Amino acid sequence: MSIAEFSRIIVARWLIVASTVLLSVLVALMICATMPKTYSATSTSLLTASEQNPDLAGDIRQSGQYTVERIQSYLSLVKSPRVLEPVIDELKLDEGLRELASAVTATTQPDTALLHVTALDEDPKRAAEISNAISRSLGTTISELETSPESRSPTVRVALTTPALPSDDPVSPRTEVFVLVALAFGIGLGFAAAIVRDQFDDRIKSADKLAELTGARPLGVVTAKNPRVTRSWRRAAQSSSDEVYPWIWSNLQFSHSQGERPLSSLALAPVSSTDGNARLAYNLAAACSMRGSTVCLVDADLRSGELSTLAGIGPDKGLDQVLDGVVSVDDALVSLGGRMSALPAGRSVPDASGKLGSASMKRLIETLAARFDVVIYAVPALASAPDAIVVGRQTSGLLLHVRKGITTSRQIKLVTESFRVAQVNCLGSVLTDCSASDIRSSSQVIPPNGTDSPASADLAGVHQVNAHSTSGHPAHGLN
Numbered sequence: 001m002s003i004a005e006f007s008r009i010i011v012a013r014w015l016i017v018a019s020t021v022l023l024s025v026l027v028a029l030m031i032c033a034t035m036p037k038t039y040s041a042t043s044t045s046l047l048t049a050s051e052q053n054p055d056l057a058g059d060i061r062q063s064g065q066y067t068v069e070r071i072q073s074y075l076s077l078v079k080s081p082r083v084l085e086p087v088i089d090e091l092k093l094d095e096g097l098r099e100l101a102s103a104v105t106a107t108t109q110p111d112t113a114l115l116h117v118t119a120l121d122e123d124p125k126r127a128a129e130i131s132n133a134i135s136r137s138l139g140t141t142i143s144e145l146e147t148s149p150e151s152r153s154p155t156v157r158v159a160l161t162t163p164a165l166p167s168d169d170p171v172s173p174r175t176e177v178f179v180l181v182a183l184a185f186g187i188g189l190g191f192a193a194a195i196v197r198d199q200f201d202d203r204i205k206s207a208d209k210l211a212e213l214t215g216a217r218p219l220g221v222v223t224a225k226n227p228r229v230t231r232s233w234r235r236a237a238q239s240s241s242d243e244v245y246p247w248i249w250s251n252l253q254f255s256h257s258q259g260e261r262p263l264s265s266l267a268l269a270p271v272s273s274t275d276g277n278a279r280l281a282y283n284l285a286a287a288c289s290m291r292g293s294t295v296c297l298v299d300a301d302l303r304s305g306e307l308s309t310l311a312g313i314g315p316d317k318g319l320d321q322v323l324d325g326v327v328s329v330d331d332a333l334v335s336l337g338g339r340m341s342a343l344p345a346g347r348s349v350p351d352a353s354g355k356l357g358s359a360s361m362k363r364l365i366e367t368l369a370a371r372f373d374v375v376i377y378a379v380p381a382l383a384s385a386p387d388a389i390v391v392g393r394q395t396s397g398l399l400l401h402v403r404k405g406i407t408t409s410r411q412i413k414l415v416t417e418s419f420r421v422a423q424v425n426c427l428g429s430v431l432t433d434c435s436a437s438d439i440r441s442s443s444q445v446i447p448p449n450g451t452d453s454p455a456s457a458d459l460a461g462v463h464q465v466n467a468h469s470t471s472g473h474p475a476h477g478l479n
Helices: 003-012 014-034 061-081 080-091 097-102 122-143 175-200 207-214 235-236 244-256 277-290 304-311 319-323 352-356 360-370 388-392 408-421 437-442 454-458
Strands: 039-049 104-108 114-121 156-162 220-223 265-270 295-299 333-336 340-343 374-378 398-404 424-436
Touching: 003 014, 003 175, 014 175, 039 061, 061 080, 061 104, 061 114, 061 122, 080 097, 080 319, 080 388, 104 122, 104 319, 114 122, 122 156, 207 408, 207 424, 220 244, 220 340, 244 277, 244 424, 265 277, 265 360, 265 388, 277 295, 277 340, 277 374, 277 408, 295 304, 295 360, 319 360, 352 360, 352 388, 360 374, 388 408, 398 408
Parallel strands: 220 424, 265 374, 265 398, 295 340, 295 374, 398 424
Antiparallel strands: 039 114, 039 156, 104 114, 333 340
């Protein structure tokens, strides 16, 4: 996995990472809140050689070296019953020898005669009392052991120089350490969860993924836009300068130029959702009309009529009435200005597939093909109805409308298989709802069948065009 891919996953799944980190920190804080607090207290004793020792008499240097060498053997005495039993009796402790020994440690500094006794307890005051009591008991034990039968005084003396004092700061739990560990754990777990979630996410997230499934690069990549129509339909029909749509239309013509028949009609079919399909259909029609062609935009969605709703055209006269023979084609057509006309859907009907596959529909397609240079049919989603297949078989082919983050790989596979079975010509695909980074990362267009063409150089920049960019003229397309 590349750094760019990893960054894309983390940015796309930031909520998973943030939630995992937050949950880990909260669990760490809860653990710290429920754990008993433990306090530490340390006392320090100094070991000195007695002047009564005949081997060290008058030699201060040897006296200091003697205690330093002997102090290592005294460390193990701290946890011995001979030292701890007097402490238990003195302080009336409930702990046994084993429990008390586990809460006590003895340390010393190199080349010194200082012995430190540290005691742990849930009560800071009692921890100090235990540490001081053990230091005193240890001093008594050492004195007894270092007193020979011939001498009345010990050869080593132990003096408590620094008594232990109660501390207000617990040594356990270390909340800051718990939080840092939980933070690191949460980040690692969040990254892993984000990567796993992305691997199991079947939605189309890039043009490369779509090309892998369809076997061809998408004809265009369109950024997500505000779904509101901010300008009138008719004014939008007069001038559409969004550069991505002319590029898509050029790619579509180029990809179809090697076919036997010219591109005179097509069905624009969303794979999974019709949201935005009407706007895409209109902007493609506007881009085609800018090339000097007469275009008819047909709302073949007899179930919802999104295109007619977007255009503000009522259901009184439309495709449904034309197919029933109630209204003529001339009466139903609506001029959008310039070289563009529209045929609204009309009324919503339950048996849309039957009407679209009727002989009346076949005659209408032939009539519109004879009257206009290009006819674009906006059809319902392929995942919800067979209408797109029915219309696609009667036109030059189907143009797939794929929405990033909505359409799944499984849906693409089912659609391509249905095209094969129904023998429908797939003209290509358009990927919408993309970000600017998706457009920048998209690869250049590859000519059909791997052939080289002078036109491919002109089309190579199609995936680098942002749907928001303009050529210096006011944009009047459907946003």
